[in-house]
Amino acid sequence: MSDSPRPKGEPRFPDGPQPDPAGSHFDRKIRSFQPRRSRVTQGQADALQRLWPKWGLDIDGQRTLDLPELFAADIPVVLEIGFGMGEATARMAAEDPGTGILAVDVHTPGQGNLLNLADRAGLSNIRVGNGDAIILLREMLTPGSLAGLRVYFPDPWPKQRHHKRRLIQPEFLTLAASRLRPGALLHCATDWEPYAEVMLDVLTGHPDFENTQPESGYAPRPDFRPRTRFEGQGLDKGHVVNDLLFRRVPLDTDTSPH
Template structure:
């Protein structure tokens, strides 16, 4: 693959030192709960086999340190949660939370969410996709790296079952407007609200969101449903 052929990634890999607790979580729990995202075409994952049961699956894109994902999975045991993350510390922390809360309905994939949707997930296989506080890539020259753009939305929507929900949240007002217009332009998505959605009670408030609110940045939720 030449430099020109390399895909534009929607994330910037970060390096950081892991605590002893995180090293331990990765060593013991990754073989049980972790998967690597494929980078080329192959057979879609069997989600029922992956979770050991047939249940609705929620895709969590970029869960960060995993507190919100663990809280939602704990309060929603009838659904399974597949989290995809690229940062090792976040993966390790979520693994530790899964063990601490004794969660059986969480799996963690390491890699690019776009590759995951394209190569590992079958059409119509998801009940919901959550994209909470994705990188806004605020500089104009980096907008091409944003996750919410027409081609990515069409791909993610195709992985939703009819009636499935695509739920985004951001504290970056300019990006919120772009999200709203991009989602509304998809012919198979319908906005559940007239504009932005009220913040759902079930979506946990993370430290990141509290910092945004304290800084005076309003949080915008967008909830669209596949026809």
């Protein structure tokens, strides 16, 4: 089984994702994610071993990605930060085969599950990134290279002392804007209402983004975002899910530094 003992120092998946691939190369005083350790099933482990060399990417910050080369096609690429077990990602990839999805997470079972789903469905437009999305954006992607950014149900870090760990903050938005092409869509969704309110305020106040909603509020869930199992569980508990759809403003009105 995938969780059987192994000699000390031997990688868990020799040909798969590596633990903390950026290592000590970069100073990361604040992490917006919490690594989660949970059991990897045999099917997920098999997918990681078979498919990681083909569709996987360790985010080490040591090279600049050529997205057409990565996807073996010159197609628009959307970055998804945090995909859970990957069911929604796989569905979006299947329904829009002309768009590449670079899906990033640190959850090893989810990485294996998404690779397995992509393989079983014959999807060639998914690549799975392992590591810190901030390092990916800052060190490995070129300006204007992304056609969209999706952040679905990020950790809300509900305690006041942890709010600095929240992903959607002005500094992150400035970095993201520099990698998004004009007109690209930034799509966030959360079932934590206080975080949704902060997201709306921060996005509304950022000069590089404009709300797609005429009333400058939340958006209806678009058809292209499937309802996930996690979302359904939240709705069953009475949670309110809010979608935010903001567009990267044209460069001629851009005031952010690059």
